[in-house]
Amino acid sequence: MAYHVHSDKPVFDLVIGDKTFSSWSMRAWLVAVQSGLPFREIMIKLDEKNTAAQIAKHTDSGKVPVLKQGKRVIWDSLAIAEYLNELSPEAQLWPEDAGTRALARSYAAEMHSGFTHLRAAMSMDLKHDATARHLSSGVISDIERVLKMWKAALQVSEGPFLFGEFCIADAFFAPVVFRFVSYKVKIKDKMIKQYMKNIQAHHGVQFWVEEAMKEKNKLHQF
Ligand SMILES: N[C@@H](CCC(=O)N[C@@H](CS)C(=O)NCC(=O)O)C(=O)O
Missing domain, CATH: 1.20.1050.10 (Glutathione S-transferase Yfyf (Class Pi); Chain A, domain 2)
Known part of the structure; x- marks a missing residue:
């Protein structure tokens, strides 16, 4: 599958919301794809009765996106983007100059x-x-x-x-x-x-x- 989204050997997991609506998830997911690193996508449907409980399995922040790597939990799209930039410097996720x-x-x-x-x-x-x-x-x-x-x-x-x-x-x-x-x-x-x-x-x-x-x-x- 393209982008190693469901890779057997993921470098990290990315917890996201519905692709139709979750703009913050889309931002982090695009950066993850651009990083070139294999990752596993975990999707949680938003605005359902069990959404909060599903998100709480991954983060106390109550929101997606969330990046998980072993015990490390990174939440908030901008922090995730910066972390991915550090994980994959060769992907040049920010401009060189x-x-x-x-x-x-x-x-x-x-x-x-x-x-x-x-x-x-x-x-x-x-x-x-x-x-x-x-x-x-x-x-x-x-x-x-x-x-x-x-x-x-x-x-x-x-x-x-x-x-x-x-x-x-x-x-x-x-x-x-x-x-x-x-x-x-x-x-x-x-x-x-x-x-x-x-x-x-x-x-x-x-x-x-x-x-x-x-x-x-x-x-x-x-
Ligand atoms: N500042 C956060 C905003 C994240 C956010 O608001 N996510 C929404 C979905 S796009 C969410 O998880 N809402 C909680 C819910 O629907 O229960 C970020 O940049 O990641």
Whole structure:
């Protein structure tokens, strides 16, 4: 199977939520795939009666994603991404140049801690296909901020990804690309449209989406 997701000799386990809805899981999972390390995926269906109990078997944080390696338990997508970068330095999960790397970290960190309006109004749902109506000023300014950040990076790197090669910052923005697509946010800028296509064409992203489409789940909000 591609990506060694269910490898016989996993280097770590990655506990995730439903692929349709769990944007934080998607971020960590994409970084795991990009690390090139074999791993075992453990999926927990979110928003079920036993979800909390299932998650509690792996972490006290009450949330996924969680990376497990022997007795070591790493939770939170950004900590997992940084740990994977340390486990697999050859995968160059951050850009090589120190200045660009710091910038890419700023992008991932802002995604990780911000965009609350966008996240609340346009929760990730890979099966959603309808225009979002009555966007609040908070959502509009979040969208404008994302587009401005993408454009600034792409103007320097000239693609195909924010800082050239696919890095952790791209993994962190991948769910936003799908929010813009599924809620039909109008985007005119050619460079940004191409970036969104490049994210959608990424081998790991395609695999994640294919698996999400096979899921049978009801509506959740993440
Ligand atoms: N800051 C955390 C956020 C993780 C998070 O909110 N995960 C959601 C799913 S995307 C979750 O596990 N919710 C608990 C639940 O559904 O019971 C991270 O970056 O990993």
